[in-house]
Amino acid sequence: MISSIGAVAIGRNEGERLRHCLTSLIQQVDRVVYVDSGSRDGSVALARSLGVEVVELDTSQAFTAARGRNAGVEALRADGLPDHIQFVDGDCLLVQGWIAAGQAELNRDPTLGLVTGWRSEIHRDASVYNQMCDIEWHRPAGEIRSCGGDMLVRSTAFDKVDGFNPALICSEDEDFCLRVRAAGFTARRLPLDMTRHDANLTRFGQWWQRNVRSGHGFAEVGGMHGTHFVAERRRVWLYGAVLPLLILLALLAALPLVALILLAIYGLSWWRTARGLKAQGQPGKEAAQHAAFYTLAKLPNLQGMLFYFWRRARGQTATLIEYK
Known part of the structure; x- marks a missing residue:
């Protein structure tokens, strides 16, 4: 069975990363559309020079x-939506x-709504954040x-499912998958490399802001789908709010011993996380570093969750939480 296929790439000021992205798509799919969100680095001209159709989003909307x-x-769709x-x-x-592997899986199983694979970092060891x-x-x-x-x-x-929810500023992919499954389809991750990613995270502030965005997603999408992000939200409330308040x-x-005991809970969380990462094959030093950041992440996560509740209470429209 031969199925038609198109690709949608989205970006903003990605520079040479966009060239690599679009070139890899052109080689494997029938049609490529690049959607630009107000880039100022020549991304639109670059995409057009590669023969890619470009959609420039209206800058008057978030x-x-x-x-x-969706765009x-x-x-x-204008020329016939691919399979x-x-x-x-x-x-x-x-x-x-x-693409060949993913399409074969979709063609083999008509109940599948989507497939994904493994993403890996191009410059994995450029920073602990990568x-x-x-x-x-x-x-x-x-x-x-x-x-x-x-x-x-x-x-x-x-x-x-009427596509992605344009009102969501993050975790829109999680929401989309949940709605696809609720519509009667299944979703599957194949044990195959799918994409190579260039996170380019080199500063602590970028990492912090990325986790603020994650926390916003925990609160918003978790609230929309009550059984989703439950464990994540519980951990954020415990380690980001309850324990600091108790300390x-x-x-x-004037109960310093109680404060130390409570503080030790963070140490226990770090130790358990590091032990789990080592059991998964991570080197000891790397596991210890990552565990520390995973423990600390509850604070920016809480910031993101509180930001969501604050703007919802004020009836404000969400704006992107950018970290690059």
């Missing part, structure tokens, strides 16, 4: 990844052979509940 992906699909759509971020390149991204992308293969934005989607599944109260009450 940019979101969901809005960009790309509408551009594909399958590969979504990819502009800082990723598609691994050779992924290392953590690389580990984050490599999840177990098999049936999945949700995944990131790099995915190969059956167009009928996309239409059945502060213990200090104010």
